[in-house]
Amino acid sequence: MAAYSERELRLADGSCARLRLGAVKTLRITVKPTGEVLITAPRRVGVRAAMAFANERLGWISARRAEAGARAAAAPRLSEGGSAPLWGRVYPIVLADGDGAGFDGEKITLRVPRGADYAARRAALLSLYRRELERELPALIGKYAAALGVAPPRWSLRDMRSRYGSCTPSRAAVRFALSLAAYPPLCLEYVAAHELTHLRVSGHGADFHELLAGVFPREAEARAMLRGA
Numbered sequence: 001m002a003a004y005s006e007r008e009l010r011l012a013d014g015s016c017a018r019l020r021l022g023a024v025k026t027l028r029i030t031v032k033p034t035g036e037v038l039i040t041a042p043r044r045v046g047v048r049a050a051m052a053f054a055n056e057r058l059g060w061i062s063a064r065r066a067e068a069g070a071r072a073a074a075a076p077r078l079s080e081g082g083s084a085p086l087w088g089r090v091y092p093i094v095l096a097d098g099d100g101a102g103f104d105g106e107k108i109t110l111r112v113p114r115g116a117d118y119a120a121r122r123a124a125l126l127s128l129y130r131r132e133l134e135r136e137l138p139a140l141i142g143k144y145a146a147a148l149g150v151a152p153p154r155w156s157l158r159d160m161r162s163r164y165g166s167c168t169p170s171r172a173a174v175r176f177a178l179s180l181a182a183y184p185p186l187c188l189e190y191v192a193a194h195e196l197t198h199l200r201v202s203g204h205g206a207d208f209h210e211l212l213a214g215v216f217p218r219e220a221e222a223r224a225m226l227r228g229a
């Protein structure tokens with residue numbers, strides 16, 4: 001018998017959680033920095049009771065997810081010893097001479113000329129965000145274009161401060177905010193699904209939300225992280 005068994009659960013508010021039943025002594029819920037929820041429980045507790053336990057704590061889970069969003073939204077301190085968010089986690093910043101930015105899984109290196117100002121350091125961080133988004137977006141665009149039955153739109157990335165995305169259906173063009181790379185990955189997936197849904201329905205009426213929920217049921221979860229509250 002395996003040490004533990006795992007399965008995906010859908011909680012009462014529509015959000016997802018991973019349940020791990022196995023050789024642990026107590027039932028506990030962990031919300032990871034990415035917003036993912038892990039429930040661990042002794043095997044004898046069973047799926048139904050573990051799910052009820054989590055459903056009684058949806059307020060707490062939602063507050064922890066909002067914290068992940070707040071971390072991503074916090075202004076990064078882009079100096080040596082500072083930190084910046086990437087995909088919902090916060091990493092230390094290292095400054096190096098040169099051009100561009102790098103990420104090795106543990107730290108973010110901003111390569112800027114010695115004595116560069118905040119704007120230059122921020123531009124270096126945004127170059128990393130651009131690269132990360134360019135890697136992730138093609139698959140998401142393909143996935144939601146197929147799910148919605150639309151041709152994959154042209155897309156571009158912008159340094160937008162007050163919104164996360166926009167769509168111009170007449171030109172089949174969508175835009176994404178570079179800052180989305182700071183948030184847990186589910187947020188980018190939500191914005192991609194949302195903007196592509198606008199290729200079928202403009203505005204945010206009931207028909208829009210029905211179509212969006214059909215292809216992306218985890219809107220509440222993602223919005224809680226984007227709001228950070």
Ligand SMILES: [Zn+2]
Pocket residue numbers: 194198203204
């Ligand atoms: Zn919209």
